[in-house]
Amino acid sequence: MNFKDLRGQEGLRRALTGKLKAGAVSHAVLFCGPPGSGKKSWGLALARALLCSGRDGAEPCEDCPSCRRFRSGGATNLFHLQPQGRRLGIDQVRRIRGQFYLEGGNRVCLIEEAGQMTAEACASLLKILEEPPRGLYFILLADRPQQLPATILSRCQRFTLQPLSSAAILDLLIKKEGLSPERAQLISRLSKGLPGLALELAASETFEEEMTRAAEIALKLAQKGCSSREILALAGDLAGREDLLFFLELLYFVCRDGLLFLVCGSESLLINPKEARRWAGVVFPVGLEEAMALLQGTIQELEATNVNRRLALEGMLLQLQRRFSLCQG
Ligand SMILES: [Zn+2]
Numbered sequence: 001m002n003f004k005d006l007r008g009q010e011g012l013r014r015a016l017t018g019k020l021k022a023g024a025v026s027h028a029v030l031f032c033g034p035p036g037s038g039k040k041s042w043g044l045a046l047a048r049a050l051l052c053s054g055r056d057g058a059e060p061c062e063d064c065p066s067c068r069r070f071r072s073g074g075a076t077n078l079f080h081l082q083p084q085g086r087r088l089g090i091d092q093v094r095r096i097r098g099q100f101y102l103e104g105g106n107r108v109c110l111i112e113e114a115g116q117m118t119a120e121a122c123a124s125l126l127k128i129l130e131e132p133p134r135g136l137y138f139i140l141l142a143d144r145p146q147q148l149p150a151t152i153l154s155r156c157q158r159f160t161l162q163p164l165s166s167a168a169i170l171d172l173l174i175k176k177e178g179l180s181p182e183r184a185q186l187i188s189r190l191s192k193g194l195p196g197l198a199l200e201l202a203a204s205e206t207f208e209e210e211m212t213r214a215a216e217i218a219l220k221l222a223q224k225g226c227s228s229r230e231i232l233a234l235a236g237d238l239a240g241r242e243d244l245l246f247f248l249e250l251l252y253f254v255c256r257d258g259l260l261f262l263v264c265g266s267e268s269l270l271i272n273p274k275e276a277r278r279w280a281g282v283v284f285p286v287g288l289e290e291a292m293a294l295l296q297g298t299i300q301e302l303e304a305t306n307v308n309r310r311l312a313l314e315g316m317l318l319q320l321q322r323r324f325s326l327c328q329g
Contacts, residue, residue: 001045002059006038007172007195008164016042016159017058020049026157027132030114030140030148033161036196039141040112042161047078047108050137066105077105082112090120100128106135114140115147122149129155163193177202186211186268190249214250215275218258218291221317222283222324231321235313244309245299252295259288287327291320 003017019025029046031039048070054061061067069075079096081088088111100107111117117125125138129152145153164172166188172195173184179202187207191198201207217234220226226234241247257268261276262285298316301307 001041002048003045004059006041006045008168009038009042009161012042012159012161016046019157020046020055020058025050025137026155027136028129028138028140028152028156030142030145030153030156030158031161032142032145032158034143034194036191036194036198036200037161037163038195039161042159043110043139043141046139047075047110047137050106050108051075051077053105077107079107079109080112081109083116086116088113088117088121090118090124093121093124097124097128100136101133104135106137108137108139110139110141112141113143115142115144117148122152126151126155164195165193169193169195169198173198173202186253190246190253210247210250211254214247215254218251218254219278219282221321222279222287224321224325226317226321228318231317232314235310235317238313239310245302248295248299248302252292252299255288255291255295258283259285259292262288283324284327287324290323290327294319294323 003013006013025046029043031043033039048060048067049055049058051066051070052060052064053066054064060070062071066075066077079099081092081096084092096109100109111125126149128136129138140148140152140156142148145158148156169188169191170181170184173179173187174181177184177199179187183202187198187201190201204210238244238247258279260266260268261279262283267276294316298312301312302309
């Protein structure tokens with residue numbers, strides 16, 4: 001991956017390529033952004049440029065030994081660190097530290113999930129950064145800068161990834177991944193501007209099934225079709241899902257599309273004409289508005305706190321069904 005292959009991030013691109021051209025890249029560079037925002041792609045593009053021995057400007061030459069090795073999938077002077085389990089420990093740093101001091105050419109150490117470094121690992125990195133050997137660069141990736149100690153932050157050139165525009169995500173999904181415009185539209189809305197998430201959804205084999213399941217659940221609740229025993233069982237199923245938040249967002253989008261359909265008549269992949277016939281007369285706009293607010297609240301609660309997932313879902317599903325039925329008088 002080179003800079004020219006990466007989409008969006010114009011501000012970051014200008015700043016980073018400017019530093020490369022001026023030979024002013026710091027010994028420690030930090031890329032920040034939520035999971036799926038493209039940190040690793042940008043980090044690897046920077047590593048490739050730093051390791052290229054024939055570079056003129058910011059883009060790598062594609063022809064030197066390092067560029068050729070990158071193309072075939074293995075770069076020699078690139079060291080990778082990522083958490084083992086949940087932590088990235090001092091032992092992992094010690095194992096490769098000797099190679100940081102080798103002579104000749106640039107070396108790059110890419111640290112994924114740098115926020116998971118233990119205090120000892122951070123101290124060891126800091127020690128190296130206080131007197132960095134010539135030609136050694138650290139590229140750190142983290143969701144949020146606050147995950148790193150201030151002493152390391154102050155030594156990093158920091159670049160923050162921004163969400164991509166929906167046009168950029170659509171372009172990626174249609175031109176590069178060959179998706180149909182309708183499917184690309186839907187995934188682009190669900191991806192919140194995160195190219196990594198968009199690609200993951202595009203590659204998912206169960207995505208369509210999940211959409212149908214979310215629409216069925218919403219409709220069944222709206223039809224007051226769930227007994228309390230079924231609601232409790234459903235809460236149990238959902239609570240066990242690793243992708244629970246994503247599924248709740250799908251449910252949210254089903255309700256949102258339903259609302260758009262009832263109010264403006266607009267169709268979508270989630271609510272197509274066939275589906276819409278089942279919704280008409282059962283679901284009402286005010287019920288969908290309330291459902292969306294409830295789902296949004298539960299998503300936020302689950303993201304921000306260690307609330308009991310099952311209890312939170314039971315409460316949400318019971319309220320969803322009750323509010324739907326209140327709207328129907
Ligand atoms: Zn090269």
